[in-house]
Amino acid sequence: MKKKRVSVTKESQTGRNEQFIDNITGEKMSRVKFVHKIKHGEYKDYYTKKINGLDTPVSRPDGDKSNNLG
Template sequence: MPKRIKVTEESESGRNIKFHDNFTGSDMTRSQFVTQIKNGKYENYSVKKINGLDTPVSKPDNTKNNNLG
């Protein structure tokens, strides 16, 4: 089974900035993905403040299928 979320673009500093949902086919910016996580659409992901920006992260568990990559 493919990963649910795939990072499709990174900034020059390595920050993930664009994402693709392999299950629905939708593309999202970092801020759109953050909003969807906060609205409960992606329960295996959470939002952390990193260098002052809300940043999507996968919740730590024993599954690699939900890791961002």
């Protein structure tokens, strides 16, 4: 099984993913930092969606549930 590139490490009380870790580099990222890196092409398997007015990282659908955020 392919290891997830990014995992969620903290959620808000409402369930929004707020903190992330890159499982390859070990880098810890806030939602804002991860969104910035996605938008600058550093994470091609992820994109952002506006959810309740905030840019939110999501994994690209590929049928493989093992690499979903969460």
